Amino acid sequence: MDIELLRTFVAVAESGGFSAAAKSLNRTQSAVSLQIKRLEEQLNDSLLQRTSRSVALTPAGSTFLPYARRMLRLQEEAQLAVGQRNSSETIRFGITDEQAQAYLPDILAPFTESFPDVQIEITCDQSTELVAALQDGLLDMVLCIRHRATPTGIPVATQPLVWVASPDLHVNRLNPLPLALNPEGCVYRAQALSLLSKAGKRWRIAWTSQSPTGINLALTAGLAVSIKADRSIPEGCIALEDTAGLPPLKPAVIELHRSPAGTSLALDTLADMISDAVVQHHASFTAVPENMRAAGSME
Structure with missing residues (x-):
């Protein structure tokens, strides 16, 4: 069975469509459709159900998908077993700044020791930009915060969020509330403005920064309030209590x-190491059940 046909089938199944798969494979949509047709002819069964808006696995496709993945993996293991390691492999990995600071120090050295010939190119950006880059074929893997459901996003864990400020900032006396937030497109920003508005709290954007360092400067200087993961509270700042009068945050x-x-x-291997690091990094994280992880790939 042609390994390229299997690779194309897995790409369509995991991306949820021919257009996205074609982009990730750097092929035309018609070429992808032709390869799927050839695979279906070889198997004498329909693998995908096509509509004008989406693509879904048929019962045969659902049965065949794990076998296709296994055959792709077996091919690489066989090549490695006979010394055909691809010394030029490069993994293009996207991650947000705060997540990079939290997880990469524990991952990069062990991974490099296991795969000394593999190069990792790391891109730090906002979650939405990273996902868009992956969908455009510019990245191989992304760890980010969910903004909306996508065919490629697999939930790994939930992360508590808190309102953060300097202990010297008298939040109850501030009207409007000064905020230090990431630019438009950040899910933390969207949640802050939505919840404050629904609660009838007046606010103003006092500080905008793409990087955590910039936000932390505003917080430690007592200039504003922000939203942070509970593991990312900068030194000298505190998580605000309920007495601050701010609405509770969703994880x-x-x-x-x-x-x-x-x-x-x-x-x-890198994906497994990252997932394990996220779940284990803090006891307050809640791991997503395996059945939810599997379901996420076909949203």
Whole structure:
């Protein structure tokens, strides 16, 4: 069975469509459709149900998908077993700044020791920008905060969020409330403004920064209030109590995204290491059940 046909099928299944799969595989949509047709002819069964808006697995496709993934993995293991390691493999990994600071120090050294020939190119950006880059075929894997459901996003854990400020800032006396937030497109920003508005709290954007360092400067200087993961409260600042009168925050969902075209032993290992680091980093994290992780890939 042609391994490229399997790779194309997995890409379509995991991306949820021919257009997204074509982009990730750097092929035309018609070429992807033709390869799926060839695979279906070989199997003498329909694998995908096509509509004008979406693509879904048929019962045969659902049965075949784990076998296709296993055959792709077995091919690489076989190549490694006979010394055909791809010394030029590069993993393009996207991650937010705060997550990079929290998880990468514990991951990079062990991974490099296991895969000394694999290069990792790391891009730090906002979650929405990283997911868009992955969907455009510019990244192989992304760890980010969920903004909306996507075909590639697999929930890994939930992360508590808190209002943060300097203990010297008298929040109850501030009207409007000065905020230090990331630019438009950040889910923390969207949640802050939505909840404050619904609660009837007046607010103003006092400080905007793309980086956590910039936000932390505003917080430690006592200039504003912000939203942070509970593990990311800067030194000298505190999580505000309920007495501050601010609305309770919903936890963030941490997601791992994989390019539908990306499959390798190194990439799988890095994905496992990142997922484990997220869940284990803080006891306050709640791991997402396995059945939810599996369901997330076809949202």
